[in-house]
Amino acid sequence: MDKAASASHPNKHLLITGANRGIGLALTTLYLKAGWQVDACCRDPESADDLNALTSTFDTLQIHELDVTDHAAIDALSTELASREFDLIINNAGYYGPKGYRFGGTDMDEWRKVLDINTLAPLKIAEAFHGQLLAGKPGVYAALSSKVGSMTDNTSGGGYIYRSSKAALNAVIKSLSIDLAPQGIIAVALHPGWVKTEMGGPNALISSQESAQGLFDVLAALKQEDSGKFLNYDGQVLPW
Template identity: 35%
Template sequence: MICPRAVFITGANKGLGLEFVRQFLRLDNPPQQLFATCRDPENAVELRKLEDQNACVQVLKLDITCEADIKSAAREVESSLNNKGLNLLINNAGVTRKRQYVGNLNKEHLLEQFSTNAVGPLLVTQSLLPMLLKAAESRDTLVSCNKAAIVNISSILGSITESRSGGMYGYRPSKAALNMITKSLHEELKEKDILVTALHPGWVRTDIGGPEADMSPEESAKACLMVLSKLSKENSGRFLSYDGKMIDW
């Protein structure tokens, strides 16, 4: 069963991120503290409703490409946690650009995707790491998403092995970079009892996936939480799909 005490989610104002918040709140034992972040909290209407209806939800401003935002959000979380530690970080925020094919590439758009999909999650992780390490100090809990874990929402499109088509020259390489970051974090933190994994949520009907995608955000989030509930030290450092199967890097 997944029942982390404190959870932090990026990109929580819409799509899969918002559905993650909803699914955590529906658990039999929901988080005591759920930090839901987005770039523009004032206009995050649905997320604000959840905050008003649930005392555990705290909406924070966070543009993951802005270092000042990252540091500010980390300070707020540290203050709210009151030295209790952060159990689960879900780096969900991401971006893509359409028509990313040779002949139609734009340097600014390419760098934007690397900044959002790879560099941003790494810097967010770095800022929250002291709180994850605090949670990992618990000796009465096995390594899991209930103890201390970093989950990077990746994509099968970032798998070099599974690549069967061209294009998407910003999105694919930036997700491949996120996968490498995941593996490196695992190697660096495995002796600290922090679980790290990359998770492909499926082809989801979001701004990134588009209206023709196979899965609704609700279906994907439910499946992802089922995978997270089964993660352990033995399968840390892997690239997993929403159905629990391992994906080749």
């Protein structure tokens, strides 16, 4: 474990999905460096070379196999991690689906797949790990959404699949923030910026490290009254 960093957050515990690449990997690295215990989930741990490499530096990292569309696997992981007290759960796994299609060309099977990953999974994970989040004194539930899911931000149309999946995710987060408020659980939707990852592409504006650092700072500063907000990686409140 990185001893110096661990001194700052000795008992903090994070669960994150899609931790093998992109923003998820950058967040996992950052939280480990800050001394957190991290349960990092990915679909194929065997091929997750960058994530596996972190285990040689951090004994505070545990890697778990999880396809977020497999609800039985989510329940099984929750049972396996029943004694955890999560200060933070980051639902990061996401899928864009087809790009460049127009009105009239929507692939309905791909839409269902995107909804499964971006919308259904985040609520399923919140439900399955509710007990561990509650035990996290209580914890924060954060979902990587996207500005593309904002109604206000939609001035260019199109993108039916991804936009609708993130707009519906935002509705999930808003309801979680209301339903779980009496228990002190904070729920937020986060926009990571336009990030240079496989999803964001090479023309994106910021690196995954820059995005992760911004999200880390935003999450560290959260207060109960921030629950139910849609927050940019620089802390700005975004319109739904």
